[in-house]
Amino acid sequence: MPGAGAALAVSTVIFALRPDEDGRATLWTPLVRRIREPQQDLWALPGGWLPLDEELVSAAARTLGETTGLAPTYLEQLYTFGELGRSPGRRVVSVVYWALVQSAEAERAAVGENVRWFAADALPALAFDHNRIVDYALWRLRTKVEYSRIAHAFLGDTFTLAELREVHEAVLQRSLDPANFRRTIESSGNVVATGEVLSGSPHRPPRLYRYDSSIDLADRGPLGPESVAAASVPTRTGARP
Amino acid sequence: MPGAGAALAVSTVIFALRPDEDGRATLWTPLVRRIREPQQDLWALPGGWLPLDEELVSAAARTLGETTGLAPTYLEQLYTFGELGRSPGRRVVSVVYWALVQSAEAERAAVGENVRWFAADALPALAFDHNRIVDYALWRLRTKVEYSRIAHAFLGDTFTLAELREVHEAVLQRSLDPANFRRTIESSGNVVATGEVLSGSPHRPPRLYRYDSSIDLADRGPLGPESVAAASVPTRTGARP
DNA sequence: GCAGCTTACAGTCATTGTGACCAGAACCCA
DNA sequence: TGGGTTCTGGTCACAATGACTGTAAGCTGC
Numbered sequence: 001m002p003g004a005g006a007a008l009a010v011s012t013v014i015f016a017l018r019p020d021e022d023g024r025a026t027l028w029t030p031l032v033r034r035i036r037e038p039q040q041d042l043w044a045l046p047g048g049w050l051p052l053d054e055e056l057v058s059a060a061a062r063t064l065g066e067t068t069g070l071a072p073t074y075l076e077q078l079y080t081f082g083e084l085g086r087s088p089g090r091r092v093v094s095v096v097y098w099a100l101v102q103s104a105e106a107e108r109a110a111v112g113e114n115v116r117w118f119a120a121d122a123l124p125a126l127a128f129d130h131n132r133i134v135d136y137a138l139w140r141l142r143t144k145v146e147y148s149r150i151a152h153a154f155l156g157d158t159f160t161l162a163e164l165r166e167v168h169e170a171v172l173q174r175s176l177d178p179a180n181f182r183r184t185i186e187s188s189g190n191v192v193a194t195g196e197v198l199s200g201s202p203h204r205p206p207r208l209y210r211y212d213s214s215i216d217l218a219d220r221g222p223l224g225p226e227s228v229a230a231a232s233v234p235t236r237t238g239a240r241p
Numbered sequence: 242m243p244g245a246g247a248a249l250a251v252s253t254v255i256f257a258l259r260p261d262e263d264g265r266a267t268l269w270t271p272l273v274r275r276i277r278e279p280q281q282d283l284w285a286l287p288g289g290w291l292p293l294d295e296e297l298v299s300a301a302a303r304t305l306g307e308t309t310g311l312a313p314t315y316l317e318q319l320y321t322f323g324e325l326g327r328s329p330g331r332r333v334v335s336v337v338y339w340a341l342v343q344s345a346e347a348e349r350a351a352v353g354e355n356v357r358w359f360a361a362d363a364l365p366a367l368a369f370d371h372n373r374i375v376d377y378a379l380w381r382l383r384t385k386v387e388y389s390r391i392a393h394a395f396l397g398d399t400f401t402l403a404e405l406r407e408v409h410e411a412v413l414q415r416s417l418d419p420a421n422f423r424r425t426i427e428s429s430g431n432v433v434a435t436g437e438v439l440s441g442s443p444h445r446p447p448r449l450y451r452y453d454s455s456i457d458l459a460d461r462g463p464l465g466p467e468s469v470a471a472a473s474v475p476t477r478t479g480a481r482p
Numbered sequence: 483g484c485a486g487c488t489t490a491c492a493g494t495c496a497t498t499g500t501g502a503c504c505a506g507a508a509c510c511c512a
Numbered sequence: 513t514g515g516g517t518t519c520t521g522g523t524c525a526c527a528a529t530g531a532c533t534g535t536a537a538g539c540t541g542c
Contacts, residue, residue, distance in 0.1 A: 008246050008247050050247060054325075055323070056321070077321065079318065082291075093291070095323070132463065139463050162518080178518085178519075179519090179522085201510085202510050202518085203516080204518050204519045205518095207520090221384070222379075223320070424492095442538080447490060447491090488538090488539085488540105489538085490536075491535085492534085493535095494532080500528100501525090501526085504521105509516105
């Protein structure tokens with residue numbers, strides 16, 4: 001039987017793509033201002049205590065929704081932080097998740113006095129060890145985008161290869177050759193052409209693609225896909241067959 | 242402030258290489274018999290409740306040492322399991338680590354009525370959700386051995402390339418071409434020849450190698466290397482310059 | 483002490499994946 | 513109608529890798 005246990009919290013690092021001051025898509029993360037001690041007024045990850053009767057993922061999805069109003073398209077456990085000194089006063093163990101939301105969804109998000117978006121690689125000093133946590137989540141995102149299909153989680157139902165490339169470029173912070181990018185994505189089999197094209201651009205209209213939904217976004221092996229349902233995705237209509 | 246919290250446990254999946262009935266090296270894991278309810282008499286992962294004043298890794302290292310007598314060369318957090326129904330009666334959240342131990346160390350391990358080694362891919366029905374946990378750890382080991390240097394954690398200070406290849410073959414469950422394996426390992430720069438060879442074999446004596454200890458076994462990104470000191474490694478002496 | 487066996491190690495060849503680059507296609511706009 | 517830009521398909525060179533061949537170096541049996 002356990003003694004007086006450590007307090008169990010669930011937090012989530014949220015990423016979305018938003019244009020920076022130069023108009024280029026970059027990674028942003030929403031943070032919430034702490035409204036009570038300890039660390040009052042510092043910015044922190046959305047989260048909360050784990051209720052006895054709630055699943056870990058559900059608690060992550062719920063708390064991030066309650067504070068930011070966002071519904072993520074991807075949600076995965078990141079790491080559990082439990083160092084002795086990470087919270088002043090009492091022992092807190094935080095199971096941290098990370099989430100990706102679509103840009104359209106990010107625009108709808110509640111922002112205000114106590115919720116604000118920050119550029120993910122230029123954060124202020126956050127509460128507790130949250131800077132370290134965001135850095136780790138960022139590292140995981142950047143390594144994982146190269147060997148999995150999570151980039152799709154930033155996009156809507158259909159998308160152009162230029163949009164998908166823009167996601168990769170924003171995450172990896174380097175430009176990719178359009179022709180080579182097209183070749184690798186098409187040969188990966190993760191993506192299927194819808195047959196439609198996106199008109200309205202001032203140039204040659206690009207084809208619209210859809211990702212093959214029979215494959216999960218990220219292979220978790222024997223654990224299988226995470227069970228919280230993805231947010232509903234608005235449909236974009238193409239122009240011409 | 243948290244309500245009556247879930248109980249926090251720490252468990253560890255341990256892997257070592259041991260010969261199977263055909264004499265070939267395969268993956269084994271030590272399990273402990275539960276001596277109290279719930280799930281009394283079922284085999285389970287070594288672990289215990291998290292003390293308020295102990296780090297997560299330390300608790301993992303301590304509990305696995307107390308029950309099995311082993312000192313791992315590699316110890317990393319695997320995943321945190323917290324499903325509502327995973328333990329009958331009360332809500333238990335388990336932070337699970339996985340560990341690799343050397344074969345020599347594994348031989349020294351305490352075995353008895355309540356501790357026994359099992360072939361990792363042919364386990365009996367374990368307590369709680371521990372079968373699923375071992376499966377996931379196995380999957381992580383098998384994917385990680387291909388892009389990191391963790392295979393070295395199964396071996397001693399010096400080793401031949403045939404021994405290192407045997408580790409890879411046992412983990413991946415397929416045979417590897419000796420010449421190609423040599424080429425990739427040598428060009429990776431992870432390993433340096435000691436200049437000594439291992440005599441005593443009935444054939445041409447192989448060179449002994451040592452891994453470049455300036456590189457960590459596995460890249461954890463911003464988190465840096467896990468801080469529990471690796472067990473001391475017995476020295477093997479070569480024969481001829 | 484030598485033939486023969488087994489493993490260690492070195493090297494070749496073909497295939498594949500990928501970065502760099504080129505060129506035509508398709509649209510909008512002036 | 514022509515210029516500009518992006519989309520898209522293609523080539524070329526190089527690196528990584530699997531399959532395979534051949535030689536080196538020890539031991540053992542006769």
